Amino acid sequence: MIEIRWDWIANHLDDVAEKTWQHLQLLVIPMVAGFIIAFALAVLALRRPGSVGPVTAVTGLLYTIPSLAAFAVLIPITGLSLMTAIIPLTTYTLLILYVNTVAGLRSVPPEVNEAADAMGYTRSSRLWHVQLPLAIPLIMAGVRVAAVTTIGLVTVAAIIGGNRFGGLGQFITEGLQTDFDTKIYLGAVGSVILAFVVDGALVALQRALTPWTRARTEGS
Amino acid sequence: MEQLLEFFTDPASWSGDTGIPNRLIEHLAIAFLAVLTASAIALPLGFYIGHTGRLQMLGINIANIGRAVPSYAMMVMLLPVMLGLAPVLGYDPRLGLRFLPIFLAMVLLAIPPILVAAYAGIQEVDRDLTESSRGMGLTERQILTGVELPLALPVLVGGFRVALLQVIATATIGAYLAGGGLGRYIIDGIARRDDGMLYGGVVLVAVLAIGTDVLLSWLQRRLTPRGVRIATELETERAGAAAP
Amino acid sequence: MDDANGAGAATIEFEHVSKHYDAATLKSGAPGAVDDLSLTVPAGRICVLVGPSGCGKTTTLKMANRLIEPTEGRILIDGVDIAGQDVTELRRGIGYVIQQVGLFPHQGIAENISTVPRLLGWDKQRQRARADELLSLVGLEPGKYRERYPSQLSGGERQRVGVARALAADPPVMLMDEPFGAVDPIVRERLQNEFLRLQEDLAKTILFVTHDIDEAVKMGDLVVVMQLGGKIAQAGAPAELLAEPATDYVARFVGADRGLKRLSLYRVGDIELAQAPLARAGESTAALRERAQAVDLDFVLLTDDADRPIGWVELADLQHDGAVQEADADPTSPLLDRRTTLKDATSRLLDEEVRNGVVVDRAGRVEGLLTLRAVMDWMQDERSLDVPEDIAEAVSAVVTEGQPAPPPA
Numbered sequence: 001m002i003e004i005r006w007d008w009i010a011n012h013l014d015d016v017a018e019k020t021w022q023h024l025q026l027l028v029i030p031m032v033a034g035f036i037i038a039f040a041l042a043v044l045a046l047r048r049p050g051s052v053g054p055v056t057a058v059t060g061l062l063y064t065i066p067s068l069a070a071f072a073v074l075i076p077i078t079g080l081s082l083m084t085a086i087i088p089l090t091t092y093t094l095l096i097l098y099v100n101t102v103a104g105l106r107s108v109p110p111e112v113n114e115a116a117d118a119m120g121y122t123r124s125s126r127l128w129h130v131q132l133p134l135a136i137p138l139i140m141a142g143v144r145v146a147a148v149t150t151i152g153l154v155t156v157a158a159i160i161g162g163n164r165f166g167g168l169g170q171f172i173t174e175g176l177q178t179d180f181d182t183k184i185y186l187g188a189v190g191s192v193i194l195a196f197v198v199d200g201a202l203v204a205l206q207r208a209l210t211p212w213t214r215a216r217t218e219g220s
Numbered sequence: 221m222e223q224l225l226e227f228f229t230d231p232a233s234w235s236g237d238t239g240i241p242n243r244l245i246e247h248l249a250i251a252f253l254a255v256l257t258a259s260a261i262a263l264p265l266g267f268y269i270g271h272t273g274r275l276q277m278l279g280i281n282i283a284n285i286g287r288a289v290p291s292y293a294m295m296v297m298l299l300p301v302m303l304g305l306a307p308v309l310g311y312d313p314r315l316g317l318r319f320l321p322i323f324l325a326m327v328l329l330a331i332p333p334i335l336v337a338a339y340a341g342i343q344e345v346d347r348d349l350t351e352s353s354r355g356m357g358l359t360e361r362q363i364l365t366g367v368e369l370p371l372a373l374p375v376l377v378g379g380f381r382v383a384l385l386q387v388i389a390t391a392t393i394g395a396y397l398a399g400g401g402l403g404r405y406i407i408d409g410i411a412r413r414d415d416g417m418l419y420g421g422v423v424l425v426a427v428l429a430i431g432t433d434v435l436l437s438w439l440q441r442r443l444t445p446r447g448v449r450i451a452t453e454l455e456t457e458r459a460g461a462a463a464p
Numbered sequence: 465m466d467d468a469n470g471a472g473a474a475t476i477e478f479e480h481v482s483k484h485y486d487a488a489t490l491k492s493g494a495p496g497a498v499d500d501l502s503l504t505v506p507a508g509r510i511c512v513l514v515g516p517s518g519c520g521k522t523t524t525l526k527m528a529n530r531l532i533e534p535t536e537g538r539i540l541i542d543g544v545d546i547a548g549q550d551v552t553e554l555r556r557g558i559g560y561v562i563q564q565v566g567l568f569p570h571q572g573i574a575e576n577i578s579t580v581p582r583l584l585g586w587d588k589q590r591q592r593a594r595a596d597e598l599l600s601l602v603g604l605e606p607g608k609y610r611e612r613y614p615s616q617l618s619g620g621e622r623q624r625v626g627v628a629r630a631l632a633a634d635p636p637v638m639l640m641d642e643p644f645g646a647v648d649p650i651v652r653e654r655l656q657n658e659f660l661r662l663q664e665d666l667a668k669t670i671l672f673v674t675h676d677i678d679e680a681v682k683m684g685d686l687v688v689v690m691q692l693g694g695k696i697a698q699a700g701a702p703a704e705l706l707a708e709p710a711t712d713y714v715a716r717f718v719g720a721d722r723g724l725k726r727l728s729l730y731r732v733g734d735i736e737l738a739q740a741p742l743a744r745a746g747e748s749t750a751a752l753r754e755r756a757q758a759v760d761l762d763f764v765l766l767t768d769d770a771d772r773p774i775g776w777v778e779l780a781d782l783q784h785d786g787a788v789q790e791a792d793a794d795p796t797s798p799l800l801d802r803r804t805t806l807k808d809a810t811s812r813l814l815d816e817e818v819r820n821g822v823v824v825d826r827a828g829r830v831e832g833l834l835t836l837r838a839v840m841d842w843m844q845d846e847r848s849l850d851v852p853e854d855i856a857e858a859v860s861a862v863v864t865e866g867q868p869a870p871p872p873a
Contacts, residue, residue, distance in 0.1 A: 064426075065429060115568075159292075181300045
């Protein structure tokens, strides 16, 4: 029923590597850009709590738009360049990164903030040295979801990408066009595996960044 | 911009098989059918998990897997399977090419959010309430339908909201696999370099998604008992004010 | 008051300080307001602000490090108006201890303690040395606690670290807001005692807030009772407040048992002791009767060769006229020493059939007897209300409310 030609895969490993690499690029660039924007908006939320409602609504709106439409929208403007994919991929990360970053920053216990102020931390040093480290668990939860979602969305980008971009999704479209099962599964299963690997790496990163969460409580 | 207006003002756009009303119906029909089918599986299972507290791990795992597998990948993986099964199960292979993979993928993707909403919604109902109901002599079935379900309704609607949006987006992509629905305008628009059609599709799809979201959000809010709504509003206000 | 450390203690002065909140903030539950408060905390002393919730005591405290800015009035630390100073610099020179402690969960204990030194730019070695020094000071073994995280410590240990952190840069002034409130009573008493001992060495100027009058009386050199509306009802040394509450409100706040509370302020050593009729085994009962009569008692106190008490001998019980034996003695209630508080002493006196408490010195030798009468006489003696000069000065400078209407029930 389904024919997987493992020999074909073995012969085209460099192609696999190239497309995986592109997939990763289309993951990292939007995540970084999305995080910077989301973080800036989250810091704004600290100063002006009233901004949370509108920002959540706008980023939520962007998130609601079906992915195919979002990718297609920019074609007449940015053509078939990487930007056509990167911009929507970035906006899709915004909602989850923003909501989680705000939640993370707000999760800092009020007495910790009060003590930091009373010790003589300036507002910005308090943000970087106290609030941000303590917000990492919630932020990373958002990063993980955003990363996995983005990896999935990159495959959709291949639909409009012609043969220019789409990472492993390109295997899918090529496979569909040529009725070649092996490529279809390579692209589909490959992107799922990639998602698991990236998620695992992010979990390891989070653990490395937050040694205090693993401290064992001893009854004294 | 003018091309967009052209698309919408052209009467041809509104008539026939390829007209907007028809495509809209196709899109909505498959979406609702998928959600219905998913509900038939997810709701009973979710209520069981939520009410009895058993099989929690199963529920959590389904939710996680649902998040990890992207809709497009799921569809395309199902495609050769559905094609291959056609001679075996005796249905028209064209169904296997167009309808089945898309439909199945939509059902599978809709199950996790509905399942999670079902058991989380039931679990959120105060244990004290169910205990006292039991004490008063209500049967388990009566507790589920009379007490837990009504209180879990807003959460359920929230789950349907997520599922429906997911399914609408998946159906849009499904157009690439020669399916129908509003996504066709986008795919065809790209293929024929017809910017008007392309943007027309984008607008239609976006409006459908946003409209569904707004409608279900409103419904969710309406269904939340007034006391709960005020409490959550106060909490969000205070959470905002607490940030110095 | 002489300070042993380099940083001199400084005074804290509140001059007609007020804090008003507008209607909108009041609705969302703002802390209490403060109304025209003037107060001087003498250098090296503990001043306790005590009162019911919402009376403005925490607001007053937080104005001293500008976590809250006053609407009117000036606050001076060491004679300098704090409004003119850079606020972060000001705060780095003030120690701050709060009830929930507020240790940074993501930093180790040593890192937490050296927060202010780090902000001030001390080099790593100096920071480390200071952290170890402070850990020992608050009774935590440096080797064991240095690298731990706050989540691994008990409530009492965390509060000790909180105090250590506040002391790190050796600030002249400390602000403490119900610091011992979050621990159980046994731990609380220990922390209070240890802190008082620390203060004997460090002589910091401390503004301390509590709602517990017992804590106020125990910790404070100067106690300021506040009432709703942010006004001072009365300020004074603990003894004054308990002996002579100025208004009904203060009397009620201090408690109907204030007489007993006063007892905890004094010690056996403050009072003149009565002579004890001593006896040794082997002495004749006749001689003992004489001795007892001389001090108007029916008992003698049998001691050993080193003058340590063995027990009371009731003369009426002695059947024989011969020598008195050890077996004739009944044991006394627990012994008192000069450091025993009058409250504890009185409690033991109530147990003692003889109605005399035996006071011994550090070696266990009998020094004298304490009677309930002597205690009563002392409590009514004016000398029991003697107050150090700097406290008296501060008290006379305080503007109180006079005779306010009683607060709503």
